[in-house]
Every structure is written in structure tokens, then in C-alpha cells.
Amino acid sequence: MKSHKIGPALVATAVVAGLALTGCGSGGADGTDGTIELSLLVDKSAQMTTMAQAMADGFNASNQGITIKIETREEGTEGDNIVKTKLATDDMADLFQYNSGALMAALDPAGTMTPITGESFVSNLEETFATAVTQDGEVYGVPIGQAQAGGIFYNKKVYADLGLEIPKTWDEFMANNATIKEAGIDPVIQTYGDTWTSQLFVLADFNNVTKADSGWAADYTANKAKYADEPAIKGFERLQEVYEAGYMNKDFASATNSQGLQMLVDGTGAQYPMLSFVIPAYAELSDDAAENIGLFAQPGDKLSDYGMTAWMPAGIYIPKTTTGDKLEAAKKFMSWVATKEACDVQNEAYSPTGPYLVKGCELPEDVPTAVNDIQQFFTDSKTNLALEFLSPLKGPNLEKITVEVGSGITSAADGAARYDEDVLKQAQQLGLSGW
């Protein structure tokens, strides 16, 4: 494969021309009194800015002659492009927050970031997180926030009223659904007005895939395993099964994530497959929501496989462009982030949504029910990482395809096959061997 390093040169030319024409530029100023000022670029979600600001304040107060200043950027795919463009044009902040796992791998960390492999604080990180920020044997980041889980949120009152037990197999889940539907409540909430929410049945099924075939993720990366085949196709089939049984809320095609959470809290819908970062969002909807909403893992075929699919928090990384005193200062900040002190600062600033990935960190006493449910899975070691932390492959069209399968536009088999094609582009783009 011939590879010309012409891209950066051309991009640089275009940017230089742009700068010359518009006269804009960026510059990080050092404080005049000898303190070093570092900028930290984070996404502008309320949760992330609160977290980052709390950490910056906590670190600045620890008085090491370094001041962290928060800058924000767009979220989602728009944010991905901002980060990639800033890295490609050497215009990145001194430190930046970004997803761990496959998305970090797509940033070409070897070419754009400074590894922290040899630093002493790396040993404070939990192994699962370290894996998610490691590329070709080099560690690049420290965690900001907590681990997340993808599973099925449920309304405990509805479950109690109908005398239901938490399902540990898919058959039990479908049996519960039948009972809930008979009671006149929508068993499964789906919200395709926010298309990303449609992916959960597929993504949260990954614990079951790993249990069925522990080497699946590696085979998938090597182009040897496909979503169109067992065991991975199950996720698509489960989505189709729920649609065909008529278990969804009738306005599933246009409802939004926040409407879905409202249904769950109100009890007009009983269960909602979702990621745990929504916990603070629904906790605000009613006084008893934090207590009344629980979380169970997406069940599979076998009782023995029952476990939670876990997501790692985002990381903080140092771009290649941060050098000299600033690099030393940036590493000092990272080393502080990987301490219990940093976790305590986060605990005080907001209600955490899952366990920390720094050794020695603890959750406060009064967390929402669902957070305790997640913690239990981690304590019991009944978790497996989501696919995006085990393989760099994530096709961009998954959410559109799951909308199609979940709305009955295509079958699970066709959807899974189409997703395999979608992933092909990503694999070629990343230059993986075997594709």
C-alpha cells in the first residue's frame, strides 16, 4: 500500500493561506507570574463541562504553579471532526478530552499524541481503562468521569405492581413484555427521533457475543467474523423480535430520548434500553425517579452468560504539539487526575453515574439505584467491554440501520449484512490488514 504524506502538507498550505487571508490565529499565553496556563478542550455537554470544571478547580487549588483553563467544542460527529482537524493542523489545545477505545484509535495516536506509558501514575489506572487508551503498546490517556453501562432501564413500580422478576434470559424478558403489554403499558420504549438511541439492542448485546465467543472482537477486526452470522446477529434479531411482537410505544418513530425518559419515569413505558449517562437526566424528572428506575443487563440465551456490557469513560490526552514546560505541566495534571483526590472532587461536583476507573476511588453513599445496580455488576466481575473498546471498527451507519430494523423497514438479516458492508469502509479507511 503506497502512502504519501501529502495530506498534511496540503492541509497546512490551505490553513496557512486561510490564516494569512483572515488574519486569525491562536496563541496560548503563559501567566505573567511564572504560573503555567494550560488549556483543556472538552465537549460542551453540561455533564462534561461540569466534570472538567470541577477537576480544573480542584487541581488549580492544589497549587502546583499550573492553571488549567477549560475550553469547549461541539459534541458528536461534529466534535470528532473538530478534534481531527485541530490535530491535523497542529492547532490543538494543550490537553484535550476525547472518547477512549475505537474513536481514540481513529485519531492516529502514534502520530498526533504524546504517550504516557512510562509515567508512574499509569499504574493507578484500572486495567480495563488502560486497555481502552492503549494503541500499539503505548498508553495515551487518563480517565475523566466514570464507567458506563449499556442495558435496560426499568420502572421498578411497574415491575412490582405486575409482580415481575428481573429477566436473566431473553425468553424471560419476552415473557415479561407480554405481561406488561397485557396491563396496558408499553413494554419497550424506543425513540427514533434521536436515531442514536436505536443502537442499544445491538450494542448492549455485546456481553452475550463475548460470552458465546471470547475471540469474536479480534476475529471481527481481522475480517473473520461478521455481524450477519451467529452470535452477533442476535442483537439485530432481538430488535426485530421486539418490533414484530408490537412491544414498542406507538410513537417510537418520532419520539426523542428525553420523551423516552419521561415515559419511563411516568410508567407509561416499562423498560428502555439505554446507556447509563442518562441517569442524571431522568433523575431530574420526578422526585422518586432516581430511586424508582433500576437497570438490568440485556439478557441473552443462557442464564450463565448474564452480564453487563460496559463502556469506558472518555480520556484526557496530550497532543504532540504540547512540548517543553507545558508538557511537564500537562503530565503533572494527568498524574493528579489519576488519584483518589480527583475522584473525590468529582463526587462533590455532581452525582456520579458509574464506578471510577482509578484505583482506590469510591462512590458516595446516596447514588441513584441504577448506579448501584451497575456497581454490583462490576463488583461481581460480571461485565464485558463494549465492542468499541475491543475493536477500532464501528460503522457510521449503524444507527440508521437499526432504525430500519426496529421500524420493520428491513429484516435483521439484511440489516446486519448491510452493517457489515458499512464497516468495510471504516476498515479500509483505518488501513487494517485483511480487508
Next chain:
Amino acid sequence: MSSSVQSERPGASPVQALPVKASPTRRREGSVQAARPSSFTKRAYPLWFHIPAAVIFIALFIVPTIMSFYFAFTRWTLFEATFIGLENFVMFLAEPGLIGSLGHTLIYGFSTSALKVIIGMALAVALTKPIIARGYLRSVTFFPVLVSAVGVGLTFKVLLDQYHGVVNQVWTAIFGSDGPGWLTNPDIALYTLIGIDVWKGVGLATLIYIAGITAIPNEYFEAARVDGAGSWRIFRTIILPLSFPATSTVIILSLIGGLRSFDLIWATTGGGPGFATDVIASVIYKQYQAGFYGLSTAGNVILFIVVTAIVYPLNRWLVSKETTL
């Protein structure tokens, strides 16, 4: 192009006569100057005034255009580009999602264009008649053009919501059953979008037609009425043929707009449900979002070729029709 000049010649000839007469004198002056050594600097002197504009044009338009043609043949991560020949184009044309979007683009472009011609013409005929509140009605027709496409898209998304939208609440009140999922049913979502686009864009077509119709000399109408022609006859034999330049303008403008339409579609459905309302422009945007920069650039080149391949011959044909009038 030459044919359009021919069509304008009768009207333009008195104006053109002036420079033709003046040219012998100017040419003589030029030939005198040509004998002097400084002639090149004299001739080149005004050229320098072009340079600021040329630098901006080259840096912002020419260079990126040429670069984009190169990157269309590469797998590009922004960090590095690997030359892969025609693979991007093959992938774009082979994938069902991408080729499906081409079909949607054509349906969208041609139907919005046709509807704008028909409705625009009808409205313009009505609005050139001496009717009550004509000025007000003309403004109302034009107002949607002034609103941003994103605003229109989000508004219609709310209005057309299957269960909570005003439109379907009225539907339920009248018919008693649940209304259709205007934007969520994959079979009708594209046509709903076409309807919204026409609502938003028909004002401009009407404006062009009003200008075209009012430019028709009144003598024709008077003569026709004296000869006993009815309204329909006048429309068929006077308004329709004599407003043809307006028709061709509307067709070209709305077709180009429709083929590269993006903002309205993205704000309303995001190409969904699934891929049901994906057009080339939204697919290109999604490839870009996903970080497939080479593929999305190839898509842009394809869009450029499609638009040119349709619009250029169509324009030639329309212009030739104008000439034969």
C-alpha cells in the same frame, strides 16, 4: 451560448453599433502605442489591479477545487492520503445506500422543479390579475423564501409529528383515525419533503413568472380580447409561450437547487427513517462526518458531474427553444 446572443440581437443592435463605430479610432491609438517600448507595462499595468482578487480566487476556489479532484482518488484521513485510483467511485456507485440516494436525488430534483413551474405559473397568473389585496398576497407567497431552510425544516418536523403534530390532530378530528407518519413512514417521507420544498421555494418561481408575465406587451392581450379570445385561450397562446424565458429560468434554478438540496432534508429527517430520504448531498455529508474524507470528496465530484450532465444539456435545449420563438 452563441444562440442566446442571436436571440437578443434585434434589441441589442443599436447599442452594439456604438463600440463598432468607435473601434477604428481605438485601434489606431493602440497601434501607435505598440511602437513604443513601454507598451507591455502599459498594457500590463491594469493587470495588477486584478491580482488581489486573483489571489483570493485562486487560494479559495481554484486550489481547493483541484485538490478535491485529487483527494477524490485517495483514501484520506486528513493526516495522510493514500492513492487508491477509482475505488472511491466504485464504492459510491456500488453501495445500495449510495446508489439509492442518487435515485432519491433525481426524484426530488425533478419533482420539485416541475411542481414549482406549475404552481408558480398558476400563482403568477392569478397574482397579475387585478384582484383584491394583490400586493399583500404577492408578499405572502414570497415570505417562505425568506425563512431559513433549517427553520422551515424544524417547524414542519413539529407540525407533521405523527401523534402530537397539528396536522395529524386536524386529520384525527376529521377522519377519526391516526394520520399518516408524514416524516416517519419510509414510503411517503420523501414526498412530504418535496411538498415542503415546494412550499418554501414556490415564491421565487412565482416572482420570476410575475416579472415574465408583466413584461408581455399589453397590445397582445388587447388584440386577443378584440378578436374574442377567452381567458384560457389568452393563457394558452399568449402567456404560456411568451413567458417561456421565465419558465426556463425557473426550471434551471429549481433543478439545480433540488439536485443539490441538503439543508431542508437534513433539518427535517436527517436522511431517515433509515435511508429513505437520503440524497447525494446528505450522503456526502454523512461520509464526511464519519471521517471518510476521500469518499465524501468523490461523492462531491459525482454530484458535480450529475448536476452538470443534467443541467448543461437542458440549458442548451431550453435556450434553443427560446430562440425558435
